[in-house]
Amino acid sequence: MDRGDILSGAAFSAVLRSAIAFVVVLVVFGWAALAYIEHSLIAELGDDVQQRWNIIASEHEDEEEGHLEAAIATVSRTTTGGHHAVALFEAADTLVVGNILTRPEGSGLQVGPLDHASVTPDDITREYVYFAGPVDENTLVVGLRLDLLYHTKILVFRALTLSGFLILLTMLSVGYLLSAKSLRRLKEIETALSKTSEGDMTVRIPENGGTTQIDRIARQLNQHLERLSRMVATTRNTAAAAAHDLKSPLGRAYLSLGKAMERVDQGADPTEALGDTQDELETMRVIFDSYLQLSRIEAAGEERMSDRVDLAALTADLVETFALIAEDEGQTMTFEEDAGQDHAIMGDAQMLQQMVVNLLQNAVTHGSEGNLITVRMRRAGGSVLFTVADKGPGIPEASKTRVFEPFHRLDPSRSKPGNGLGLALVRAIAEKHNGHVALADNHPGLIVEVTLPASGA
Structure with a gap:
């Protein structure tokens, strides 16, 4: 099986388009998720930094002079690795004490790089969230490096990338398998049609009960x-x-x-x-x-099927004529219809007349003396049911399908009058009007029932 045919199959192409759409959605979702995580963590870290700044500043108000410098020096010595930043600057931006070498610009809560004394080339980032505010005539700066933010973003990015890759690989694998399965089915169809075109009318496409x-x-x-x-x-x-x-x-x-x-x-x-x-x-x-x-x-085209024909009235007129013919043959023909029902159908009046004539003629021709022929017309939902029942010899069960074939006759010697086209014409006319014909035993005799869609059904 050609791999190129599989990759160009409808199933794989559909999955590939879905995979591309999934990648686009994943990128947009990942960008939005990372932006939300960054905003939330910076806000949380900012609250923590501001609380630390407030604690240090409040200690300066409660303690004697020089206590603030000592506290900042203690914090600077105990916090290593550059994660925490704290420093006190004079009005001239000169460092008094702390681990920040250069006073940052601006005041309030900010995010940006700090000139930390413990910075190393291996640090994941030099970005801090920090708060700068005045304490007497000096400026106190307290900050936290954004290690947590960058670690979290890396983990989220890796998780999205790995899950997206696995999902994408699964989608493409499933698409490949579905495309291969579809291609096999198409090959089976192609083979069957090729054999049919070569004259093998017995070939059929294997059915697996699928629903695709x-x-x-x-x-x-x-x-x-x-x-x-x-x-x-x-x-x-x-x-x-x-x-x-x-x-x-x-x-x-x-x-x-x-x-x-x-x-x-x-x-x-x-x-x-x-x-x-x-x-x-x-x-x-x-x-x-x-x-x-x-x-x-x-x-015949559909343009001939647009007349509204009262099948009951048409049949009643024909039964009146054929009743005389039946009487000459020692037979009886009667007509029954549901009173107050509409038996009109949309179709071609000439075809429908031919259908009724063939059925009435068959009933008389194949009946013997004493034969009772009953013609009925009734409504059943959206259908008109036209029935001809006789007490003649009937049709064997094995021949009930073949009698609709043109020129098929029950008399192998073909000694009786007829050409074997009567019921073939009846079925063709019924199917042309979107109806069907059914045969049943009348014990003895035959029942022919023609079902046609009623006008407006």
Whole structure:
């Protein structure tokens, strides 16, 4: 697996962008944290320095002359390393006593460098927080070096740097692994599509039950591949069935034409033979027209689906016509609908009429004398349910899926009238209207239920 492909993967790129954003946030947060720590420690140390200055100054007021110099000298000797600063300066900035060699400028609480007597090159800083104020005619300076502040800032900086590095490394590692996993899934998809393009309609993308976008896309692609496989199989079966259906009338038409030619040669009337030829050609024309109609329905655009059609009224008119045909065949057809319900749908009236005609014609054609056909129309939530139930021979369970394939017929000998496109047209029209068709047993007989979305649902 190419590492470059992994690093350019969407998962790693997303994590990398997140890592860059994290670094920016960490830098801003670290700067703000260090600034807050510096401000807080300087304020705390400043309070401590001012309290020390007040203690030393108050001792001068309570004790005899010379006590202040002695106290400062004692403090200077006992505090080594330059951490503490204390000194007394005369008005002319001359050092009287203490460990600060040069009087700092200004007065009050300040932060800055001091010329400490114990300073060394190894000192972490020469910055102090100090307080300078007058004592009689002199100036008393008391300060604390900012070692604690700088040590704290270094520790915080190291902690932020180390934690940021570990988090960043973890993020990039996770991104790399996710990108590698995604790339593997994409390779599986690419392989499956390549094999499909080469003609292998059985290949599918391995599913691992994941919930990522790629996993969802893989499942959708498998559904499309399954549908494509069915379409290819249906196309092959359709071609074979069409050839079979066309072979017989074409052969009979050829024989009838030959018979007509013999009649002409014999000086006899060829009208009967020509009539047989015309009948066979008409059969082929019906087959072609039905298949072309199916193709037009499947390719119809959405502009034809904008009419508001009252399916109950349309069905009632057709049932009235087919009831007479059924009566001639010794059968009974009735129509039932839910009173007071709206059975209108948005679609194409011509297609819907063809769907209803096919279902009613199938029920009469495949029924025998005494067959009872019940046509129902009802509402169920946002759907219109159109049902045709008969007491005919029904459809075996194993064939309930295949009967929707073009040219598929239950009669293998294809001796009964029909071209096997009736239910195929019904399903195509229902799916074109965002509906579906279901078959069920009527014990005996068949129930065909078409579910369509109601107008405004």
